[in-house]
Amino acid sequence: MTTESEDRFSDLKEMIISFIAERDWDRYHRPKDISMALSIEAGELMELYLWDREPDREELEDELADVFFFLLDMSIKEDVDLSAALRKKIEKNRSKYPASLVKGKDDKYTRYLEE
Numbered sequence: 001m002t003t004e005s006e007d008r009f010s011d012l013k014e015m016i017i018s019f020i021a022e023r024d025w026d027r028y029h030r031p032k033d034i035s036m037a038l039s040i041e042a043g044e045l046m047e048l049y050l051w052d053r054e055p056d057r058e059e060l061e062d063e064l065a066d067v068f069f070f071l072l073d074m075s076i077k078e079d080v081d082l083s084a085a086l087r088k089k090i091e092k093n094r095s096k097y098p099a100s101l102v103k104g105k106d107d108k109y110t111r112y113l114e115e
């Protein structure tokens with residue numbers, strides 16, 4: 001079953017596939033390299049906040065887009081349905097962090113297992 005959000009991702013994925021193919025960059029976009037690029041872009045996002053800076057709105061949007069680009073690129077290469085993966089992971093986190101135990105707390109989940 002296809003959801004509306006998956007349709008939106010499909011359009012974005014097609015745009016990414018075209019962008020990469022038009023430049024003959026597919027040979028460089030291997031999962032290992034994409035994972036590194038994703039981490040680098042996440043670092044660039046962090047850099048915007050370094051030393052308590054207030055990020056410029058366009059720079060923030062650019063870095064979020066870079067992270068999203070490589071996240072979608074990875075999902076294409078590894079054939080992962082991101083919407084389904086996110087739903088599944090949130091369900092896992094609901095079990096891992098029951099609201100009744102963690103509400104208003106930021107401890108690691110292993111701390112709650114000890115209680």
Ligand SMILES: [Mg+2]
Pocket residue numbers: 041044062063066
């Ligand atoms: Mg960037």
